Amino acid sequence: MMSSMTAPEHPLRRDAARNVERVKAAAIDVFREVGLQAPLEEIARRAGVSVGTIYNRFGSREALIDAVVPDVAAAKLDAVRRTAMEGPDEWERLARYLEGLCALQAEDPALSDVIARAYPDGATALARVCSASIDHAATLIDEAHTAGVLRARFTAADLPALLIANRALVGAPQLDPEAWRRMLDIVLDGLRADFGRRPRRGR
Amino acid sequence: MMSSMTAPEHPLRRDAARNVERVKAAAIDVFREVGLQAPLEEIARRAGVSVGTIYNRFGSREALIDAVVPDVAAAKLDAVRRTAMEGPDEWERLARYLEGLCALQAEDPALSDVIARAYPDGATALARVCSASIDHAATLIDEAHTAGVLRARFTAADLPALLIANRALVGAPQLDPEAWRRMLDIVLDGLRADFGRRPRRGR
DNA sequence: ACGGAACTTGAGGTATAGTTCAGGTTCTAC
DNA sequence: GTAGAACCTGAACTATACCTCAAGTTCCGT
Numbered sequence: 395m396m397s398s399m400t401a402p403e404h405p406l407r408r409d410a411a412r413n414v415e416r417v418k419a420a421a422i423d424v425f426r427e428v429g430l431q432a433p434l435e436e437i438a439r440r441a442g443v444s445v446g447t448i449y450n451r452f453g454s455r456e457a458l459i460d461a462v463v464p465d466v467a468a469a470k471l472d473a474v475r476r477t478a479m480e481g482p483d484e485w486e487r488l489a490r491y492l493e494g495l496c497a498l499q500a501e502d503p504a505l506s507d508v509i510a511r512a513y514p515d516g517a518t519a520l521a522r523v524c525s526a527s528i529d530h531a532a533t534l535i536d537e538a539h540t541a542g543v544l545r546a547r548f549t550a551a552d553l554p555a556l557l558i559a560n561r562a563l564v565g566a567p568q569l570d571p572e573a574w575r576r577m578l579d580i581v582l583d584g585l586r587a588d589f590g591r592r593p594r595r596g597r
Numbered sequence: 598m599m600s601s602m603t604a605p606e607h608p609l610r611r612d613a614a615r616n617v618e619r620v621k622a623a624a625i626d627v628f629r630e631v632g633l634q635a636p637l638e639e640i641a642r643r644a645g646v647s648v649g650t651i652y653n654r655f656g657s658r659e660a661l662i663d664a665v666v667p668d669v670a671a672a673k674l675d676a677v678r679r680t681a682m683e684g685p686d687e688w689e690r691l692a693r694y695l696e697g698l699c700a701l702q703a704e705d706p707a708l709s710d711v712i713a714r715a716y717p718d719g720a721t722a723l724a725r726v727c728s729a730s731i732d733h734a735a736t737l738i739d740e741a742h743t744a745g746v747l748r749a750r751f752t753a754a755d756l757p758a759l760l761i762a763n764r765a766l767v768g769a770p771q772l773d774p775e776a777w778r779r780m781l782d783i784v785l786d787g788l789r790a791d792f793g794r795r796p797r798r799g800r
Numbered sequence: 801a802c803g804g805a806a807c808t809t810g811a812g813g814t815a816t817a818g819t820t821c822a823g824g825t826t827c828t829a830c
Numbered sequence: 831g832t833a834g835a836a837c838c839t840g841a842a843c844t845a846t847a848c849c850t851c852a853a854g855t856t857c858c859g860t
Contacts, residue, residue, distance in 0.1 A: 407827060407836055433817060444839050449819065451837095511771070548783065555766055555776040562765030563758055568714070573758040577784075580751065584787030610806055610857060636847060647809050652849065654807095 414451050416441040421462045425504035429565075430459055430513050456516030464519040467508045470498055471527045478534070484541035488534040489582050495527075495557060496578050500564040500571070510561040511554065528553065543587050556581065617654050619644040624665045628707035632768075633662055633716050659719030667722040670711045673701055674730045681737070687744035691737040692785050698730075698760060699781050703767040703774070713764040714757060731756065746790050759784065 406414065420441035424432045434455060438445045452458040474494030481487035499506035507513055509527075513520055531553055538544035563574035609617065623644035627635045637658060641648045655661040677697030684690035702709035710716055712730075716723055734756055741747035766777035 409827065410837060413838085434819095435817070445818085446820080446839055447837085455818085545783070545786070547779070551773075552776065552779055555769075555772055555780050558765050558769050558772065559762035559780060562762050566758075566761050569758055569761065570754075573755070576750070576755055577758050577762060580748070580784055580787035581780075582787070583748070584783035584785070612856065613807060616808085637849095638847070648848085649809055649850080650807080658848085 410451070413441070413443050413447055417443060417448055417451060417458070418462050421458055422466060422504075425459075425463065426502055429503035430463070430507040434458070454516065456514040459513060460517040460519045463504060463508060463513075463517070464523045467505060467520065468523045468526075470502070470505060471495075471523065474498060475527070475530055483543070484534070484538045485543040485586065488531075488538045488544065489585075491531060491534055492556065492582070493578060495531075496560045496564075496574060499557070499560050500574055503565070506561045506564055510558045512558075512561070545585055545587055548585055613654070616644070616646050616650055620646060620651055620654060620661070621665050624661055625669060625707075628662075628666065629705055632706035633666070633710040637661070657719065659717040662716060663720040663722045666707060666711060666716075666720070667726045670708060670723065671726045671729075673705070673708060674698075674726065677701060678730070678733055686746070687737070687741045688746040688789065691734075691741045691747065692788075694734060694737055695759065695785070696781060698734075699763045699767075699777060702760070702763050703777055706768070709764045709767055713761045715761075715764070748788055748790055751788055 417437065420437045424437045424440060428436075434445055434448050437458075438448055441447075448458060452461060474491065474497075478487050478491035478494055481490045495509050499509050508520065508524060511524060528550070532550035535544065535548070535550050535553075539546070560574055560578065563569060563577060566573075620640065623640045627640045627643060631639075637648055637651050640661075641651055644651075651661060655664060677694065677700075681690050681694035681697055684693045698712050702712050711723065711727060714727060731753070735753035738747065738751070738753050738756075742749070763777055763781065766772060766780060769776075
C-alpha cells in the first residue's frame with residue numbers, strides 16, 4: 395500500500411486528507427485513461443469533490459501531476475528496466491528496453507505522455523523520474539555502441555524522437571493498435587550496426 | 598497561374614468574388630503556417646473580411662479546406678513523385694518518395710496534416726488527392742517487393758503509421774529540426790530486405 | 801439614380817476548459 | 831457544546847474557437 399509520502403506540512407484536517415486521497419486516486423485513473431491533459435473537472439467529478447478542492451489542495455494541474463504520476467511512472471519504468479536487463483547481450487537489453495517503453499506508451503496514455511516528455515515544466519519530481527529513465531537508456535546505448543551492435547550515428551539525443559513518434563502511433567485511433575509494434579521492429583532493424591550495408595544517401 | 602476552377606454556380610457578385618479570392622489566399626497562407634486546424638478567425642482577419650463571410654462563401658472549414666488545399670497538395674505531391682521516379686532502381690524510387698513526403702511534412706504544416714490524413718472527413722477532393730499519392734506509394738512498395746529489395750513484412754498498410762509518426766516529429770518544437778531525417782534514415786535502413794539478419798523477437 | 805437582390809458584418813449563442821473566491825459548511829480543540 | 835479555523839462549493843470570470851443570423855451595406859440591372 396505504501397504510504398504516500400507528501401511531507402506533513404501542517405497536519406491536514408481529516409476530511410481534507412480523505413479528499414486528497416480521493417483526488418489522487420481519481421487523478422491516477424483519469425490520467426491513465428485519457429492522458430495528462432485530462433480535464434480537472436473530470437477528476438473532480440470522479441473524486442466526488444469540486445474543482446475548487448483540487449486547486450485548494452494541489453494548487454495547479456502541474457502540482458497534481460507531480461504529486462501523483464512520479465510514483466506510478468517510476469514503478470512501471472523500473473519494471474521495464476528490470477525486464478530489459480535480463481537480456482543476454484547489449485543489443486537485446488537495449489532492444490527490450492525500447493520495446494518496453496513503447497509498450498508502456500501503448501497501454502497507458504499517461505505514461506505515453508511521460509515517456510514522450512509531454513508534461514508541464516513545473517512537474518519537477520516527474521522530470522527527475524524521467525531523467526533517470528533516459529540516463530538508463532543512454533547507458534544501454536553506450537554499451538551497445540561499445541559492443542559494436544548499434545549503428546554508430548544513433549545517440550541518446552535521438553531517443554526523444556523515437557518516443558515522440560511512438561506516442562503519435564499509439565495515440566492514433568485510425569491505426570491498427572499493433573501498428574506501433576511493426577514500426578518499432580523496423581526501427582530496431584535499422585538501429586543494428588550496419589552489416590556491410592551500403593549507406594543510403596544517393597543525393 | 599491556372600484559373601481556380603470552382604464551378605460558376607450563379608455568377609458571383611464582383612465584390613463577393615474578390616472576397617473569395619482573398620479568403621483563399623489567406624487560407625493557403627495560414628494553413629501553411631499553422632496547419633489545417635488554424636482558427637478561421639485568423640484567416641478572416643488576414644483576408645480582411647469577417648468570419649461570417651467565410652461561412653457565407655464556403656459553408657464550413659471542411660469546404661474551405663477542400664476548396665483550397667487539394668490543388669496545392671496535388672502540385673507538391675506530384676513534384677515529389679516526379680523527383681522520386683528519377684531514382685535508378687526500385688529501392689531508390691521508394692526511398693526517395695518516402696523521403697520526399699516526409700520533407701514536405703517538415704516544411705509545410707498543412708501538407709503534414711494532409712499527408713498524415715489529419716483533415717476533416719468532408720474534404721472529399723482532398724481525400725482523392727491523398728488516395729492518389731497513397732496508390733502511388735503502394736505501387737512503389739509492390740515494385741520494391743517484387744525486386745526483392747524491401748523487407749517482406751512491410752506493406753502499404755504500414756505507410757500511414759510512418760507518416761503519422763513523422764508528422765509528430767516535424768511538429769515537435771522540442772526536437773532538433775533535423776531529427777525526423779535521422780529517424781527516417783533509420784527506418785529506411787530497417788526497411789531494406791534482410792540481408793542475412795537474424796530476425797528479432799527473442800520473446 | 802434607385803430598388804431590390806446579393807453580400808457582409810459582428811455581436812451573440814454554444815461549447816470546452818482553466819482558475820478564483822465569497823459565502824456556506826464541517827471539523828476539532830477546548 | 832461551541833468558537834473559530836480549516837475546508838469545500840459552485841457560480842462567475844477568462845480565454846479560445848466554432849457557428850449563426852438580424853441588421854446594415856454594397857452592387858448592378860434597368
